[in-house]
Amino acid sequence: MTRFPLAVVVGLIAATISQPAASDSTEQRLGKVHFVTSCKPEAQELFDRAMLYQHSFWYSASRRTFEEALEADPQCAIAYWGIALSYLYNPHAPPPPENLPLGLEAAKKGQALNAGTPREREYIDAIAAMYVDYDKVDHRTRVQRFLAAEEQVATHYADDDEAQIAYAITLNVAASPGDKTYANQLKGAALLEPIFKRQPEHPGIAHYLIHLYDYPALAEKGLPAAMRYAKIAEHAPHAQHMPSHIFTRVGYWKESIASNKESARIAREDGEQQDQAHAMDYLVYAYLQLGQDKEARAVIDELGKLQFKLDRFAGPFAVAASQARYVFERGDWKGAAALEVHPTKYAYADAITYFARAVGAARSGDPAAAKADVAKLVELRDKLRDAKDAYWSNIVDIQQQIASAWVLYAEGKYDDALSAMNAAAEAEDKTEKHPVTPGPLAPARELYAAMLLDRGMAREALAAYEAVLKKEPNRLATYLGMIKSAKAAGDQAKIRECADQIARLTADADLSRPELIELRQTTGSKL
Template sequence: MNKTSFAVAAIAAAGFSLAHPALAQSDDKLGTVNFETSCKPEAQKLFNQGMLYQHSFWYRASQKVFEDTLKADPECGIAYWGIALSLLWNPHVSPPAKNLADGAAMIAKGKAVGVKTQRERDYIDALAVMYADHEKVDHRTRIQAYAKAMEQLAQRYPSDDEAQIHYALALNTSASPADKTYASQLKGAAILEPIAERQPQHPGVSHYLIHLYDYPPIAEKGLNAARRYAKIAPASPHAQHMPSHIFTRVGYWTESIASNAEAARVAKESGDLHDQLHAMDYQVYAYLQLGQDDKAKAIINEMTAITGFTETFLPGPYALAISPARYAVERGDWKAAANLQVRPSPLAQVQAITHGVRALGAARSGDPEAAKADIAKLVELRDKLRAAKDAYWSEQAEIQRQVAAAWVLYAEGRQDDALAAMSAAANAEDKTEKHPVTPGVPKPARELYGSMLLERGMPKEAFAAFDATLRKEPNRLGAYAGAAMAAEKSGDLTKAREYYGKVVAIAEGADKERTEVTEAQAFLQKH
């Protein structure tokens, strides 16, 4: 990384600057890709360079290189495919409307210029599916259609590794969040694992394997890819960050912090503000699991000073909304949660985060009427997302509503109704998946259910809820502390010692203000 220089070219692209790193050798700091084209030799070299950036989601840089490819060879029609691919940005997130219009125009230009091989025409036709009727058809429907188109492309060219790699990625982005067999993800991983052996320096293979394994029951399968990817592409902010997706899933907080500190540094140097904020949110999450709240707060303070990114692309606005919410909720500071400021955003799912946490905070600090006002706003945002046919984020907003409403019932003294509502919210959340844009919700619904059971005087049931949380999301400090307290209150001192021991082990460097850690230490000294 020290030898890699970055030239930041200010390019008007969706209202923010485009950081374009200086071109590196293919085997230097970004990995190795060979995507064969019918273009002139100089254009071919540039095209491969563009694919290096694209496979690490350095999409704005890849777009610039594909534009340079066309300058080197105006008849290189497949370069228009590259630009259109870059304009989708992170394929796990719906791109801004402007990008969709621009990408559709690039597809049209690619077809108009023409390409010299059927294979290249097939690539353009497959990507065209992603842009077809984008003004009318929702992102989810289009990405599922694109996955089918990529399946056909991969079948047509079985010896083309790039076709297989892009198909594997499409299997992940189009997978149903409700499918707990992870059939699509495992199918994609089965495609990529042999390619990883053939092309060990290909950045996309390790990168997409991490995404494909980024689910609780299969996360450990991604550890090898996680540890490879950062080494393959040390110049890429995303490559430094992606290992933390797996580290988060398995509860390796120290490794996640290190991964994201480097990712944030590289992203800051290259001007990739969304990547920087995304990595910092993962740092905040990990520090809070270690009980190192002051370090988490310092990261949040740094985040709030970052400006100049597009507000219609999810990662940056999401990180700025959820990190302060995490800080309040993970520490049990319910008054602070209730008083969070709603950051202006054109994205309904971003505003929903804050309104949901404000409602939870108000209910838990004894102000159910204030909570109801935020719940009403949350319902409005949920309905807006439903109208936009955003099934995933509307469902997440509905789960937030269920959680907050359950705690309103509890605050009003309707404990049995509250427990039933909270159980339903936890069940609903368990049926879905976290989005790649986040390390996790501010606090899992089942963990909150455990807290409610504990307050209601049902420690055995509470222990089961906390233990279930830990099976899904290992090494969460709040779940360990809740399980320990529940075991103690139910009279199971053996389990209490075990879980208090885990609290102390995971958070031995916690700030003194973290009472759950000091209580765990006191219990262990006594017993």
């Protein structure tokens, strides 16, 4: 991965600070959006404000403001489009089932009002594509219908920036996780980049560019938008968090920590618990990459005390993932095996804990206990398959492959274990992480490298660890595995390189991990 020089990054930050976004008409700074409608002036003003919220995924606020626009002008049909849009929540995941009839009802009301312009009618028809036959047609198919409808609007109204913006983000939503050419993402970004130059204070453009570039091969391209978004929409919790998607991809852990601390603070104050939990999971991940385990533990403890008022997937996922990350990143396999399962209605969130337990038990020498948890993973995978959730069923399948490989290893079937782990790593390389998570508990290829090293295959392990860093730069656990491999292989240059990188990452670490303490003692480095 090509890295931006430090001077370039500093320049981006300086430019962000020196060019603040224009404030909207209230005290809150959310950016600047104008979505032309045929509604009355007072409704138009409220509609624009609703779009500020919507573009930063602040759904409760956007829906409330769209409803206020309707109160100001009951004939403002396009406001029903906004209400239907708000019911999708983050479009990168299926909306809550209870939202589907509500979204369809809003779209139908908008259609019945016969909006004042053909453009507005096409917008309403497009959002309806996401809801029509929701009880008969699966989510993925409806997303593809929605994409086709958004493309039609964007084509018919080529001078309408909002149409291009809506089409661009839908290209990302509809992209196949297995497409490593990133055709949809690059097409969407190509639409947004010139608009961003014309509208540098538009929150949605910066936000969606981050989503479109939120892939290892593209992440560097997202740094300018990441540096801008939090300043454009200073008071939106998601705007504070979203830059950390890019920071995570490029291994900028301190920037990720700052981003998510602020996001969690704003979300906490506004009662947006799902946003708060999501930011806290990313925060835990970043702290662990710097060896700041006490700070990570404090966030996990706070997260565990949250009583979610709304049952959404981000909160339960963050709680399960942060608990499991802590033991995984620290190599605490007995701790992983002892994790408690707190069942939710989200199979992929529950799978995280079973996965951690299975790997933890196998690596602690208890394959029988691990097999019981692997069986739960198979059950959850099949449940997701039956629900036609192709993405998450694939992710859980990869988890059970990894856990099963460690069971084989614990049983002394080393060749079979290595083959199975390599297959799991290759399967993981063919997919992408979901935006809900900063990454897996540990990359499959990193776990494969650990297995190779344990079998005395130091040079092969070293190559596997280096492959991880190309996709997941600045991972502390990867560097720790690399230095062990380099020592076993007698690669002095690589030992020095890894020691320097570890020292850099752990400059402010609390040194509670035995391997960091041992490394300081054996290398004499100030970690």
